[in-house]
Amino acid sequence: MPSREDILAFIADNPGKAGKREIARHFGIIGAARIPLKRMLRELSDEGLLERRQKRLLRPGDLPPVLVVSLVARDRDGELLGEPVDWDDDTGPAPKILVLTARGKAPQPGIGDRALIRLTDADEGEADYTGRVIKVLEKRQDAILGIMRARSGTHPPYLEPVDRKQRELDIDPSDLKGAEDGDLVSVQVTRTGRYGAPRASIVERFGSMKSEKAVSEIALHSHGIRHVFPATVEQEAEEAAPVATLGKREDWRQIPLVTIDPPDAKDHDDAVFAEPDDSGENDGGHVLYVAIADVAHYVRPGSALDREAHMRGNSVYFPDRVIPMLPERISNVLCSLREKEDRPALAVRMVIDQNGRKIAHTFHRVMMRSAARLSYIQAQKAIDGVTDEKTETLLDGVLKPLWDGYHALKKARDAREPLELDLPERKIKLKDDGTVDHVFVPERLEAHKLIEEFMILANVSAAETLEKKKTPLLYRIHDASTPEKLENLKEFLSTINMKLPSSGGLRPSVFNGILAKVKDTPEAHLVNEVVLRSQAQAEYAPQNIGHFGLNLRRYAHFTSPIRRYADLIVHRGLIRALGLGNDGLPEGIETKLEAIGAEISGAERRAMLAERDTIDRLIALWMADKVGAEFSGRIAGVVKSGLFVRLEDSGADGFVPASTIGLDYYRYDEGSHALIGDKTGETYQLGDQVTVRLAEAAPFAGALRFEVLSSGRVAKNSRRKTGAKPRSPRKRAAAKTSKASARRTSGKKKR
Template sequence: MPIIHGAVPPRDVLLSFITDNPDRASKREIAKAFGLKGDARVELKAALKALEEDGLVQKSRKSLTRPGALPPVTVLDITTRDKDGELIGRPAEWPEDAGVAPAVAIRQSSSDRNKGKSPVGGLGDRVLAKIFPSKDRAGPAYTARVIKVIDKRRGALLGVYRDLGGHGGRLMPIERRGEEMVIDAADLGEAKDGDLVEVEVLRSFGRQGLSRARVLSVVGSVASEKAISMIAIHAHGIPYIFPQGVLDAAEAAKPASMAHREDWRHVPLITIDPHDAKDHDDAVYAEPDPSPDNPGGVIVTVAIADVSYYIRTGSALDREALKRGNSVYFPDRVVPMLPERISNNLCSLREGEDRPALAVRMVFSHEGRKASHTFHRVMMKSAAKLSYQQAQAAIDGRPDDKSGPLLEPILKPLWAAYAILKKGRDRRQPLELDMPERKIVLKADGTVDRVFVPDRLDAHKLIEEMMIQANVAAAETLEKKRQPLIYRVHDAPSLAKQETLREFLATIGFSLAKGAALRANAFNGILDKAAGTPHQIIVNEMVLRSQSQAVYSPENIGHFGLNLMKYAHFTSPIRRYADLIVHRALVGSLGLGEGGITPEEEASLDDIAAEISTFERRAMAAERDTINRLVAHHLAGRIGEEFDGQIAGVTKAGLFISLPQFGADGFVPVSTLGRDYFIYDEAHQALTGEKTGLGYQLGDAVSVRLKEALPLAGALQFEMLSEGRKMPAGTRSFHKATRRSGRPGPRKPGTRPPRGRR
């Protein structure tokens, strides 16, 4: 079709221009390129807005770009069809401050069509998909191949039913951007007032112009202590009910035999865990190395529950474990990867009971350098179960009746070994971020009792370092055997993120070396310099934001944060599927008996790694949402009260305020900050008044008043009480800043990138 100069071009031409001319993709430049004036500019604005709403372009300051990179494997919700009838999906998880989620075209290969296979997924389905950059510049920026359909009924919504007195009622949304709906009496099912329900949206409209809905299932009362985490479980599609066949398989499992096992029941291995732990998948023991060739050296033994013996590839238990990917931890419950019969019984390294394990025996020199290691399939018997606090108290001179007898023969040798391992850690210099994690304690009724930061004990560090060394040993052994495996990898910060951090640090007089080969110790130097200064919190936060997210991959790129070249998760197979894969790989490659990895499983490691990485992000998002909702419930009765907080995020639309005493965020819209025009400076992470020069910066301590709390959405909105402080002149520079958004408003907290897990 010929292009008429002076007329708004078709969508495909606009998309091609934006793709080919990223430096000229503002509305003004596009209008100039196509000779658009007057009413044509209004039409162009509408056309570009439609492209943005369809997820085909996104705004980047004043210009338009094709949507930013998606992970190679992403959970998609299939939401619509294009003009040719092809399915279109969007990422199920997408930050609110990142604009419209990009559209992704769902493709079925021609070979599948020729074989008569049914289309993968349908409208309303949630799918796990492999993502590819699109070659069709006039359509969505991505195409996708569906790996599996996760949920066939994503058209269903979750909400709270409110009765209106015998004639049905209303569905109250649990999401901030959700809509209220009418539920007629005939569509009510068993729902009662206050029930958390799953509904199907009907296409017609009901009374007062609201959409109508039909109740599909009753999840439970919203007043129950389990309701808050259940909202997150449903919203994120986390499997939480074990099929009966899986439970039957778990109940039918028998204790492991001694076949292909060494008898280690005489080795006094002990477990050190949180005081309320119900499953114990790791035990430790240490002793001096008697070899004259290694004076002052130690032998550290780490034994891990032998889950691969019970969970065989392709079994019902295995399929369900992969579907979950990992256990999910909420303040009021755990959604386990494996049934309780396996996780809390047969595989749990219980005190005084015979349990199968996969153990690694590691020899270290007195300088903390590992000299050798060997893996063993064993039968063990835990000599004792201690909490972190118990073990630490005993070392600190306060033993109790249980830890006292263990002090000399077991605990002191463990601490002596840790002192040696710490030498190696200090020499390695992993990234040492100071970002304390808060723990929420609930009352009996499921509401928040208190939020606190647990003490970081040497007992925690001891177990962590011994687990890290066991994970390294697993990766090294499998590489030596040329055995395919799943690594835990953590890429170095991108050059773009490094530059953003570098610009910020320059504003507070700090510097970061340039170059693509930065090591973790370069960041540690910055963190050490900031320690004890007013900049400590903000520097830690900005360094964290600069980091990549750790993922699982069959391709090894090393672990930047730990400063390790070979690293694989091996030590938690009860709660992580990645560890189970590594166990199977060790069993198979070392000839340790039954339960080894299969050729079919090896061929699927790419997809498995991508799936479990996605499920890990899903778990983190669900855990974060639950904490936000619990805190919003806790504060709902305190509207109008004043709180001390800290600025935890800065955007064009406003400020995220963290309440350290509660461990959650709220939002202050920029429109409520005052009558000045506020300018957003990304480099300084600040909002500054154009006229007054007063503003707010990431890390600032502020006082706020709680204005609104939406418990079901987990959203808090604050009013700023603190006056802005005088900001550096550079924060008002227009060449590095943008004016405040014309459409500021409240948004849901918790949209900052989730913190990666090691």
């Protein structure tokens, strides 16, 4: 018989492959001798030295040869790292597995995916194990989000899931976590069976559905956005390198850089300054300075902080809170360019001529000290002649030179002619309890445009430097419109007697010419919407195709590394290219940049959808007590099934089903973005002003349903029958009542 130590050594050498039969075969144990072997294996198991998993024996903590992993990060070389999905935290932290992707055209996994892998004997480097992907699995939803509903008597409460595809669940009443009827909660299923409703226990209570926190929680859950930092990440943030000292950095603390941000901003990652160019060789020129928080100093490649930032991709902004990419100590303390405090920064000095064209630029790793923290409104008021105690001392030496530099940059922008869409963004003002106070469109100030132009020029400078140094980077690219989208735009413009050139490469200036022709006309909003829909979506990629919307040949995001992972990669590239430290971009990362660009582009899209969904749900909650009220709006979308209407006062979006528009049958005309009545020729087109009544509000879905009250217009070339006329709003309402009654009667007969 082998000794206990011999058996344990054999199992260690064959993890996941050794069962009782394999052990007996290896040691030549046959016949009756198998009985004491079986007894020995049972003793080793009872002592906790062995675990049995599907007829295989493992040491505690060993992984089976085939397992499911969750892909959680990339290492400093850009390779995927995974953790076992089924791991007992009591045995210690989950091991890291270097996951090699499948060869050929098999689906390639990314961060956040789950995959079935087979462990290999390859060198794992930084990881504990190495495995190769067998199959990419569908994502599994561990927690279910919904509204807790109370029942009468002794019946347990139940969960009304936010996702309508989910079944209702009974909730264990023994531990409600303080949840009350109508609260948003997340639950874990604890019992399933063939009979009766499954049972679940509450994991977390988020509070009343009327609060912003609860509403945004739905968006986070629906779009799979990470919002809780793991303990290892928080610990690493707390133990991050101390605030950087001057060392080999250039001392820029005497340059009066200022931050200009929204008044409620908590992190300040960019500061600016400008002065006249007194070199004597650039009459009327300016020297512009942009300093950006040196996040790369604190977030090193391959660290827990870096892996978490990569998984998040970017910060997510809701009306009353931010889901940050980096923990608060990094984003709001160490890397925030606070007023009168020394902070490390990566900065660019740019020289422009009197027409705003860049003559030269250089990058520097510096120590800076913000001279002042200003808000957009505060800076704008000072320039407009209304100073306060702070801006009065900064007006002549800081603010006026900044505006002089901006006016030069504006000349260059006007000459470049980027795409100039006029589509104001709606904002929500919340009350103290997190509910909606009102919806508004903020004024776009010259101060906003100033910061935007300084940042664009800094981003261009970063891309040019990395390209010149042949250093890999992620470009911010924006492709031109596809032929299909251009053809749709051309058809639409023909309905309002406008033309789009049919051949040759289109530049943004062509679209701007169209927008200029309709400016201050009833069609202005309509045309802006359609031109926007004809454009491609911007993304991150290591291959440069330029940025169509900005009309720039090369462009990379450099100015917000606190809230965008792409910017952190660009910072590391500059550090490596210019020899500014040992914390730059790792060698060999270039082969992984395409996958990283796709991952963070996806994270950006998820964040945008989550932000939009939250606003839609908050507005639906706000409008829920206004059912029956009438509003003025504009048609913001047209599909076969009806109209999307955006209200003028609040910017709230709702849907008008085509079946509720009078008694005519409305056909969808894709080219003109319109619904056209068969009999009357009555037309509802994208951009038309309409009067609607709120018929229904569904806060969970973030949806509003309207009834249109105003008549459509009749085109001159309509096909309506002689004598057929659009109904008045009063007759239209009566027709709808009659139509609804007819549907109910018909339904009763069918039943």
